[in-house]
Amino acid sequence: MSESDKAVKDLIKRDYEHGFVTNIESETFEPGLNEDVIRRISAKKGEPEWLLEWRLKAYGQWLEMAEPEWAHVNFPKVDFNDIAYFSAPKSKDDAPKSLDEVDPELLRTYEKLGIPLHERARLAGVAVDAVFDSVSIGTTFKEKLTEAGVIFCPISEAVHKHPELIKKYLGSVVPQKDNFYAALNSAVFSDGSFVYIPKGVRCPLELSTYFRINEANTGQFERTLIIADVGSHVSYLEGCTAPMRDENQLHAAVVELVLLDDSEIKYSTVQNWYPGDEEGKGGIYNFVTKRAACIGKNSKVSWTQVETGSAITWKYPSCVLRGENSVGEFYSVALTNNFQQADTGTKMIHLGKNTRSTIISKGISAGKSDSSYRGLVRIGPNAENARNYTQCDSLLIGDKCGAHTFPYIESKNKSAVLEHEATTSKVSDDQLFLCQQRGIDTEHAVSMIVNGFCKEVFKELPMEFAVEATKLLEVSLEGSVG
Amino acid sequence: MLSISNLQASVEDKQILTGLNLEVKAGEVHAIMGPNGSGKSTLSQVLAGNEAYEVNGGSVSLEGNDLLDMSTEDRAREGVFLAFQYPVEIPGVSNLQFMKTAINNIRQHRGQDEINAAEFMKLAKQKIQQVNLDPSFLKRGVNEGFSGGEKKRNEIMQMLMLEPKLAILDETDSGLDIDALRVVADGVNALRSPDRAVIMVTHYQRLLDYIVPDYVHVLANGKIIKSGGKELALELEERGYGWLGIDEKAKA
Ligand SMILES: Nc1ncnc2c1ncn2[C@@H]1O[C@H](COP(=O)(O)OP(=O)(O)O)[C@@H](O)[C@H]1O
Ligand SMILES: [Mg+2]
Numbered sequence: 001m002s003e004s005d006k007a008v009k010d011l012i013k014r015d016y017e018h019g020f021v022t023n024i025e026s027e028t029f030e031p032g033l034n035e036d037v038i039r040r041i042s043a044k045k046g047e048p049e050w051l052l053e054w055r056l057k058a059y060g061q062w063l064e065m066a067e068p069e070w071a072h073v074n075f076p077k078v079d080f081n082d083i084a085y086f087s088a089p090k091s092k093d094d095a096p097k098s099l100d101e102v103d104p105e106l107l108r109t110y111e112k113l114g115i116p117l118h119e120r121a122r123l124a125g126v127a128v129d130a131v132f133d134s135v136s137i138g139t140t141f142k143e144k145l146t147e148a149g150v151i152f153c154p155i156s157e158a159v160h161k162h163p164e165l166i167k168k169y170l171g172s173v174v175p176q177k178d179n180f181y182a183a184l185n186s187a188v189f190s191d192g193s194f195v196y197i198p199k200g201v202r203c204p205l206e207l208s209t210y211f212r213i214n215e216a217n218t219g220q221f222e223r224t225l226i227i228a229d230v231g232s233h234v235s236y237l238e239g240c241t242a243p244m245r246d247e248n249q250l251h252a253a254v255v256e257l258v259l260l261d262d263s264e265i266k267y268s269t270v271q272n273w274y275p276g277d278e279e280g281k282g283g284i285y286n287f288v289t290k291r292a293a294c295i296g297k298n299s300k301v302s303w304t305q306v307e308t309g310s311a312i313t314w315k316y317p318s319c320v321l322r323g324e325n326s327v328g329e330f331y332s333v334a335l336t337n338n339f340q341q342a343d344t345g346t347k348m349i350h351l352g353k354n355t356r357s358t359i360i361s362k363g364i365s366a367g368k369s370d371s372s373y374r375g376l377v378r379i380g381p382n383a384e385n386a387r388n389y390t391q392c393d394s395l396l397i398g399d400k401c402g403a404h405t406f407p408y409i410e411s412k413n414k415s416a417v418l419e420h421e422a423t424t425s426k427v428s429d430d431q432l433f434l435c436q437q438r439g440i441d442t443e444h445a446v447s448m449i450v451n452g453f454c455k456e457v458f459k460e461l462p463m464e465f466a467v468e469a470t471k472l473l474e475v476s477l478e479g480s481v482g
Numbered sequence: 483m484l485s486i487s488n489l490q491a492s493v494e495d496k497q498i499l500t501g502l503n504l505e506v507k508a509g510e511v512h513a514i515m516g517p518n519g520s521g522k523s524t525l526s527q528v529l530a531g532n533e534a535y536e537v538n539g540g541s542v543s544l545e546g547n548d549l550l551d552m553s554t555e556d557r558a559r560e561g562v563f564l565a566f567q568y569p570v571e572i573p574g575v576s577n578l579q580f581m582k583t584a585i586n587n588i589r590q591h592r593g594q595d596e597i598n599a600a601e602f603m604k605l606a607k608q609k610i611q612q613v614n615l616d617p618s619f620l621k622r623g624v625n626e627g628f629s630g631g632e633k634k635r636n637e638i639m640q641m642l643m644l645e646p647k648l649a650i651l652d653e654t655d656s657g658l659d660i661d662a663l664r665v666v667a668d669g670v671n672a673l674r675s676p677d678r679a680v681i682m683v684t685h686y687q688r689l690l691d692y693i694v695p696d697y698v699h700v701l702a703n704g705k706i707i708k709s710g711g712k713e714l715a716l717e718l719e720e721r722g723y724g725w726l727g728i729d730e731k732a733k734a
Contacts, residue, residue: 429534430570434624436554437530437564438584438640439591448583452574452623 028087033080035059038187041086045156048163058176058186065180072372072404073312073341078285083219083250085188141205148204151196155223158194165196169227173256173293181252181287185221189254192222197232206462208237219250228263230296235266235462253288261296261323268461272309278338283311290317294326302329303346304460311340316374318347321355328357331457336369345374350386359390362454365401372404377418379411386413392422395453397446483508483545483679484648490539491528498524500704501540509676513690513715514683516701517723522683523567525701526652530564531557544648559591561647565637565654572624577636578606580624581643609642613665631662638669649673650681655689667692687719702728
């Protein structure tokens with residue numbers, strides 16, 4: 001057996017660290033989807049009539065749509081009537097007023113996940129919103145953010161407190177009927193985070209939302225909306241985990257970013273949903289629509305993502321570069337192992353003059369997994385002097401996995417400059433032998449080589465996240481977690 | 483220290499080593515010479531534990547322990563170091579990170595704590611200077627985009643940091659200019675001590691002007707066919723391998 005075969009054997013034995021279930025009383029809807037379910041979700045949240053109408057319209061559109069089948073993934077059809085569309089921890093009052101009132105069991109869950117929410121041990125310099133199944137259970141550092149004029153709260157709360165912003169921007173980047181999963185999300189979304197950074201404000205803290213699916217047979221449909229007003233700046237982090245369950249669970253989120261003149265949003269994700277076991281049983285179906293609209297000139301958005309989880313990932317964080325001189329960046333590491341499938345990439349839509357975009361995608365496949373990069377660069381007729389640089393690297397570990405790249409380019413303006421580079425490499429026996437000859441065991445060697453491969457992306461992550469990402473890769477690559 | 487007896491090894495079903503014997507004692511420097519394709523690299527790789535080579539006979543002991551029974555990393559942790567003839571690149575993994583991981587893996591094996599960060603940096607800077615490489619090489623990916631000479635210096639740097647008991651140098655001198663050759667020689671001479679041993683595989687007698695070996699061996703057709711003192715190298719330089727009954731061209 002060659003060294004890399006052995007490494008793969010060890011890889012396949014990996015365990016999922018966040019697979020525990022929290023025993024908490026919750027109120028969960030019966031599985032199934034119809035108008036009544038949507039009305040009940042809306043009523044639970046005490047939503048205004050216009051939002052209920054908005055949901056019902058989306059539901060009507062969704063009924064007319066078909067599931068997309070173009071992605072390079074295979075899975076049994078999802079029965080949308082087998083899923084529960086709402087689940088919330090049951091607490092005395094309807095919702096906790098502050099974190100002090102949150103069920104201690106929930107706080108312990110987040111602590112176990114390394115996200116302390118209680119007063120004493122909060123993450124320094126990071127404000128956290130924690131979303132457990134369908135509801136947000138609390139947001140830290142509220143006072144400090146309020147001082148700066150930053151709004152960071154559950155989107156269900158923003159609907160009541162900032163209806164003018166929600167009305168104006170909800171669905172402005174990802175319309176209800178954008179695609180099958182976005183329409184579903186628009187109909188049934190339960191919670192998520194809302195962020196507004198006022199004019200000229202540099203957000204004093206990193207903002208972070210931590211998503212956790214706990215309940216069985218429950219879908220998670222969160223909705224995130226971030227608005228960066230003129231000249232503002234924010235860095236936003238998103239983390240996700242779920243318990244190990246034998247059934248597949250659906251996660252269909254929508255994230256909308258709005259950027260006005262001279263603003264900047266840095267959006268980082270470390271996605272570690274349960275990937276299923278080594279036979280490919282269970283795991284999260286992660287079908288997510290993420291899009292940023294650079295409406296204003298000189299605005300800049302970067303998506304950085306580290307994807308190690310999910311049984312199936314279908315995800316293309318995109319940038320619509322409408323404002324002159326606006327910049328879109330996409331940095332991605334996607335690691336698949338065992339039977340995981342990932343079809344991920346980005347879309348850069350250049351509409352304004354002098355718009356620039358950069359795509360750095362690193363795909364790592366191990367075991368029998370399959371990973372695809374799918375990227376679209378579209379240059380509109382008015383996008384004078386648009387530029388794109390795309391670099392797409394794949395690393396294979398073992399010889400039973402696959403990597404595919406599907407780059408699409410549509411240019412309607414001759415002044416555009418587009419560059420594309422792609423490489424595929426293997427963790428070679430010679431590299432492993434060199435490491436071992438220096439005293440490094442195979443597991444350390446593989447994780448070191450993989451980290452080296454991802455370096456260009458990791459350096460884009462905020463510090464705490466970079467450490468987490470490195471650890472996560474190590475865990476994902478380890479034979480077992482101690 | 484090292485005792486090789488009747489060692490036989492093959493690669494891809496081709497028998498390369500055909501019964502090789504060699505004794506190396508602590509404090510000694512041995513040079514191994516021989517025509518291209520005679521099995522010098524095979525010997526080095528087999529001693530280091532490369533699984534691409536199959537050992538199909540004989541035994542090797544290191545300080546009384548069965549070397550062939552040990553994993554590659556354990557051999558390294560017990561003090562076996564191989565300077566590669568063709569060092570591979572590990573893109574994105576800095577020399578510093580690589581060496582720190584190596585040192586800590588070795589220390590863990592010996593029941594020691596992780597190396598102190600400041601102490602490690604001091605050691606790394608000192609050794610990189612010793613091989614005449616700019617300190618910026620510490621931050622670059624392992625051998626990533628290095629020239630041939632820089633790769634070889636980097637191997638010596640690693641050797642000096644790890645201070646192995648048994649250093650095996652596989653044609654570290656090949657393709658080096660005179661300055662680099664000096665660096666390699668100084669490195670090996672600095673390592674020389676009564677409790678260490680060195681095996682130098684070389685093609686040229688040139689290196690032996692700088693590192694004077696205790697023994698010179700000729701490897702041909704997978705075994706050692708002649709051994710002698712340092713004067714044997716000079717004789718080989720003068721007369722080639724023909725007088726030993728080896729057809730050099732056929733092997734090249
Ligand atoms: N990986 C390999 N696959 C096939 N043949 C090999 C391999 N490695 C070495 N050989 C062959 O084994 C013989 C000895 O090679 P080597 O040990 O590299 O010799 P030297 O280092 O003395 O030049 C050569 O004929 C070479 O072609
Ligand atoms: Mg050789």
